[in-house]
Amino acid sequence: MSVAVVGAGNLGGAIAAGLLDAGAVAAADLRLVTAHADTAAVLAARLGAPAGTDVAAAVAGAEVVLLGVKPAGVAGVLPEVAGALAPGTVVVGLAAGVRLAALAAGLPAGTPVVRVMTNTPVRIRAATSILAAADATPAPAVARVRALFDALGTTHVLDEDLIDAATAVAGSGPAYLFLLVEALRDAGAALGLDPATALAMATTTMEGAARLLAGGAEDPVALRAAVTSPAGTTAAAIGVLEEAGLRDAVLGALRAAVARAEELGG
Ligand SMILES: NC(=O)c1ccc[n+]([C@@H]2O[C@H](COP(=O)([O-])OP(=O)(O)OC[C@H]3O[C@@H](n4cnc5c(N)ncnc54)[C@H](OP(=O)(O)O)[C@@H]3O)[C@@H](O)[C@H]2O)c1
The missing domain is CATH 1.10.3730.10 (ProC C-terminal domain-like)
Incomplete structure (x- = not known):
């Protein structure tokens, strides 16, 4: 599965490392994006996977795009992500509080969107992840995302209305x-x-x-x-x-x- 991580910081970088460790994604199929070239270079050296600062280049052709930027940064990256998405690519919001409707509003109509709240034991593939999908997101797209997070620990699928409560229990x-x-x-x-x-x-x-x-x-x-x-x-x-x-x-x-x-x- 080809996966782009837009915002490969503490959380996005840990997810990427876990996916590589688990063999869920091959290094050649991973594209990591940070805001700064120097952090991208450190990440590429640490994980042995391609990393850079070009959002569009990373997103083009990815089957799953994980948005790992801070909540306040999500609206800023969505236009670049939207411009480069291939049809059927699933976009996954990892930011606390950023709702499915806000993600969908910044993406081409019909883009499958999913929210995932995970926690820091993701670093050792012992995460507790909570997944919520938009009603319009097809089941195979949800399953694709679930497979990634199952490789990183335990996953619970909930209605979006419960994701903040689940964040309070497991995310924090x-x-x-x-x-x-x-x-x-x-x-x-x-x-x-x-x-x-x-x-x-x-x-x-x-x-x-x-x-x-x-x-x-x-x-x-x-x-x-x-x-x-x-x-x-x-x-x-x-x-x-x-x-x-x-x-x-x-x-x-x-x-x-x-x-x-x-x-x-x-
Ligand atoms: N940390 C946790 O335990 C945790 C748990 C659950 C959920 N979350 C969620 O995860 C998200 C990220 O948290 P974090 O702690 O991982 O933050 P972080 O370490 O600051 O990571 C943010 C990453 O986004 C990159 N970035 C910023 N603007 C960008 C842009 N325009 N294009 C591409 N990349 C960009 C940054 O690049 P540079 O490094 O080059 O600045 C950095 O790599 C938050 O939304 C938070 O709600 C975090």
Whole structure:
């Protein structure tokens, strides 16, 4: 499959690297575009794939175009993309908040459009990606995009109306978990542990807990109960977190992320 990444920065570059690693796209079939020639040169050397600054040259002949520019940059690149699209090429918006209708409005009538929100574990092909397609986008075009993101981790297909909520859970989600690990490191250090040891312990604990969850045999409530003896140490700690309003804080955080996605989309 030939894929152009217009805006191969942190996210677009990680997607490109993952697709190459997975063997989902051959280097010769990948075209990477950045705004600056020097970043393109670094990328080409790092990934061994063609990279440059010419949007039209990259888009011409691509079967899938991934738009990896910042949300505010999407409207600026659409005319160049539109001018070079081959019929049937699928255009995929990766930007938070930029709606399918806004993408379609900047592209030739009938262009298949899809939105994908993914997250930074895409770097290690452990992404959680959420895909929403316009009603008019044919199923084979959606399947083409889904195949790319399935190669990079787990994909969920949702209605576009839910994509901001999914962004709040999964797109931004790694940051919440990193914050929790940071807090565990700092609290462990406050209790006398060496910070590096506390960080290592928090990291492997998160990894082990995630693997238990991913095993799918038990839900998080059952897994938590299994660690929480009545009146034990975990019960004492969980009681403090509940009393501090952890659940309300998480709901408030997700609502703030959704509101921000709506603002970014304009
Ligand atoms: N980072 C994440 O975890 C994450 C997660 C989910 C979604 N997203 C979405 O991904 C998008 C990009 O985020 P990012 O963190 O990857 O940003 P980034 O690192 O700044 O990447 C943006 C890329 O776009 C390039 N670019 C800017 N204007 C361009 C133009 N006119 N033509 C071609 N390329 C252009 C930049 O080139 P130069 O490097 O040469 O300036 C850069 O390579 C955002 O819309 C964001 O909502 C990001």
